[in-house]
Amino acid sequence: MFHVRHATLLLNNRLTRAYASAPELRWPGWAVVIGIETHVQIKSRHKLFSNGTHPSAQLDDSTSVLAPFDLALPGALPVLNRVCVQLGIRAAIALRANCQRWSSFDRKHYFYPDLPAGFQITQHYRKSLIQHPFAKGGSLAIWPDKVIRIEQIQLEQDTAKTTHLPRETLVDYGRAGVGLLEIVSRPDMRSPEEATAYVKTLQHVLRSIGVSDGNMEDGSLRCDVNVSVNRPGEQFGTRCEIKNLNSLKNMTLALSTASDSSQIDCEIKRHVDLLERGESVVQETRGFNEDTVETFTLRRKEDAPDYRYMPDPNIPPLIITESDVRAVREAMPQVPEEIRERLVEQGLPDRDINVLLSIDSGATVGFDGHVSDGAVTYFTEVSKGRSPRVVLNWIVHELLGQLVFHKLSFAENPLSATQLGELIDLVTAETITTRAGKDVLRQIIRSRTELRVKDIVREMGLLLDTSSLEEYCAAAIAALPSEADAVRGGNPKPLNKLIGYVMRQSKGAMRPDKTSECLQKLLSSG
Amino acid sequence: MRSLLRENVRLLEKAKTARFFGTLTSSRHGSVNNSEINAFVSVNDNLANSARGRRVAIKDNICTKDFLTTCSSSILRTFDPGYDATLASLLKSRGWNIIGKTNCDEFGMGSLNVYSSHGPVINPWNPSERRSAGGSSGGSAAAVAAGLCEAAIGTDTGGSTRLPAAYCGIIGFKPSHGLISRWGVVSYADSLDCVGIFGKDAEIVSEVFEVLNVHDPQDPTSANSQVRERMQSQFVASKVSNMSEKSFWSTVRVGIPLEYFPHELDPSLLKSYKNVLRLLLQRGAQLVPISLPNTKYALSAYYALSSAEASSNMARYNGKLHGKLYPLLRYQIRILRVAVGEPASESSTRHRTPIDQYAANRTAGFGPEVQRRVLLGTYTLTADAFDNYFLQAMRVRSLVQQDFSSVFKMADLRESSEDNIGDSGVDFILHLSAIRSAPQLSETGQPGSEIDSYVQDVMTVPASLAGLPAASIPSGLADDDWPVGVSIVGQWGSDHLLLKACKELTALLSVASNK
Secondary structure (H helix, E strand, C coil): CHHHHHCCCCHHHHHHHHHHHCCCCCCCCCEEEEEEEEEEECCCCECCCCCCECCCCCCCCCCCCCCHHHHCCCCCCCCCCHHHHHHHHHHHHHCCCEECCEECCEEEECCCCCCCCCEEEECCCEHHHCECCCEECCEEEEECCEEEEEEEEEEEECCCEEEECCCEEEEECCCCCCEEEEEEECCCECCHHHHHHHHHHHHHHHHHCCCCCCCCCCCCEEEEEEEEEECCCCCCCCCEEEEEECCHHHHHHHHCCCCCCCCCCCHHHHHHHHHHCCCCCCCEEEEEECCCCEEEEEEEHHHCCCCCCEECCCCCCEECCHHHHHHHHHHCCCCHHHHHHHHHHCCCCHHHHHHHHHHHHCCCECHHHCECCCHHHHHHHHCCCCCHHHHHHHHHHHHHHHHHHCCCCHHHCCCCHHHHHHHHHHHHCCCCCHHHHHHHHHHHHHHCCCCCHHHHHHHHCCCCCHHHHHHHHHHHHHHCHHHHHHHHCCCCCCHHHHHHHHHHHCCCCCCHHHHHHHHHHHHHHC | CHHHHHHHHHHHHHHHHCCCCCECCCCCCCCCEHHHHCCEEEECHHHHCCCCCEEEEEECCECCCCCCCCCCCHHHCCCCCCCCCHHHHHHHHCCEEEEEEECCCHHHCCCCCCCCCCCCCECCCCHHHCEECCCCCHHHHHHHHCCCCCEEEEEECCCCCHHHHHHHCCEEEECCCCCCCCCCECCCCCCCCEEEEEECCHHHHHHHHHHHCCCCCCCCCCCCHHHHHHHHHHHHHCCCCCCCHHHHHHHCEEEEEHHHCCCCCCCHHHHHHHHHHHHHHHCCCEEEEECCCCHHHHHHHHHHHHHHHHHHHHHHCCCCCHHHHHHHHHHCCCEEEEECCCCCCCCCCCCCCHHHHHHHHHHHHCCHHHHHHHHHHHHHHCHHHHHHHHHHHHHHHHHHHHHHHHHECCCCCCCCCCCCCHHHCECEEEEECCCCCCCEHHHHHCCCHHHHHHHCCCCCHHHHHHCCCEEEEEEEECCCCCEEEEEEEECCCCHHHHHHHHHHHHHHHHHHHHC
């Protein structure tokens, strides 16, 4: 049971975990409450409501990134991209949220150059119209004993990307209309470390099921963080929202003091300082300045814009049936938690599982839910009909080391699953030695050969051959007569020299134990 | 070679801007040309005078590859969409010549075709009286009425096809919402916007409808093929299509709605209406008095909803970004430079953020009626007003829909259930298309005339709110010798039946008037 709960604990969260469970010294006497709204770009080749292409999709000359609808050209109409819906359902399944049978789309209005239509299509929850996001409820376990509840997940359009220069602004319309998932957490986090762990775990889950690249650096994952502080046991304090934190580093910086001694006035500290001075926190939306590492007022609550939400008159309601959800579930990759569960059941060592899973968390996500075959898939394929423990050992302890040595990512791994399988079979059948197997693995990664392992082994002369073993042994005895005599005389020590000679001459193709047997046989008979 | 190219460019330019001076072939009051009625805003002279193919005109709020699409708005005076609306490509593929673009109220907002950057359309019935052609598709109606083309395409959001058809004395048909693709039709209020068809006779209207009545995957509100098949099979099952005039009318039950005689109605139009009823009775049709009690709220609900959607759809026109966006698409560039303006501290009093510039451009670029509706719609959608205005109007809309569904014999084909109310229901409803004959253009500038022009739509908006098919058919003349139209409204999906009734009714009326 521990293992199952343990499932969501990722390697990189372990350190922060220890920190978080330590007594809170940074703001003694205060409790922190954090909730996060995450916007993730859905990695569909096409946009949410058009066949315009995702800016990072490879283009041939005939396709444009831009479609009339995403530029709000008069006369253009939206057509919902079902792939985005399916990827949304994947996320809902992974986050244990309930897909709503009926949901709808709304227009959120404001004027800005990043919004060509003057409105963004979103799924705004509104009681009086009985509108819903497409998924509600849910949870994400960030640590064995910490689960963050999910409020809702909705589909919406991304805006164009603006880059501000001194006298002008660049607006990149390539991003306009890309599908976004807005994932809203409940205010369940109690420290900046929990917030960071939440985002990292979310990233990992979304990547591994092929929903999003989830990179804060390129903006495919963005966070708005709500923060408040209160005295333990009392009601939650007034919250402030920090907009668009775009890196985990900024997130921790904005939420806590920096690890250095530098006196950085960050959000929690700001609240604590205000409250300790007897002042009150004003509910407002704040931005984050990366240069000064400070948050600053964007707008107060009373200046909150009226977005004039309106049901979109063109897009029909989104109907998600149970069989739709079932179909998505059957076709989707396993979520990390389930994979770990499966691996743990196979009796594999925890540490190696962690390594295997952490490889995939950095894997690149394909378009339209095609998850490139990562380490787990590779492992599953190689271990078909083979001992999972042996396979995992080869991957974690040999293959990864060689990839790192050659500065290759797992996706660039030249050793095919078939090759590794054959290699392991040869070693298991004692056709080649373990050492020879390792040499072959190195050789394949170095030369990127696609030859069958058997042929490589033959080419390298590593095949174990009993007849040649006797020749090698006879040659060793002839080459080292004094050591041979000593062994004959009852001293076993020089035998190792003889074995070493055979190993060198055979380039490791001979097994040491067999060589020893053979030498002893020759020496005793001769 | 180069001169040939230059010549082509010149011709193309001409095609986009030339005024149409073609002479009318049929008019009650002698021949007039386009310069007298201002129906066309751009014309392709070659096609207009071509002997081959039939001529169709398209309202200037529908995108066309070969003409600018201004929507009669100065904010779009140079808008070249670069593509054909689905309906335009369908017409071309069936050999129709698109001869030009027709004048309309700005973005389709108006009932008299006076809110146009191209000036008002003059009703061709008798241009010397300078009466309105009706709106917003006034140019399309006038072009057909003047004989400049056999058919014309308009739009109908709250009556914009039926009203000008009635004022100009021709047939105007608004099909069920969702049958004709709106891809390429510039949105005014999407949930109400329909493509409308004008024709010189019922056969042509039917023919154009059949060309355009196809599913379009590019329009999310386009009825799917199953619904269309149900429509077709139900019409075939009714065996109406080949019925003789006599047996057709004897099967038909016509609803006479009590609520369609508002006090604003000009009594002289009733003569024409009663005449139609008398003829129908003679032919054996059953006339059934019916009540649609929520009709009295329909006009207010219509203006609340259409203005709200208009304010949303007009948000894209900021006079700054819009002109730059299309080239992005054409040249596959993604990034646009937008000036953020001068710092506020400069000596100039202008504080020109992008938003300030939008405000200035929208104030200059939109005409008075669009501005009025954008403001009304913006207010309707504010958090404070939303429940009382927008949601209330949505409720009225569904009550109006229920009213209609409770009187029709046929079930709404959009609903999956097939429970017809049976023989006690009516096949269609008959009422006057307008409260009066075409008003004089000089009347429209009077104080309070904006409100009056909203009243023009009181007869037509209920069918729009319910998305029902409706047609206006010329039914005679009012006391002032100007055309009167009657409207027939059917259940959603009964378009074929409605067009059959259209054909029979025009035949009936022309026989009667020739007697």
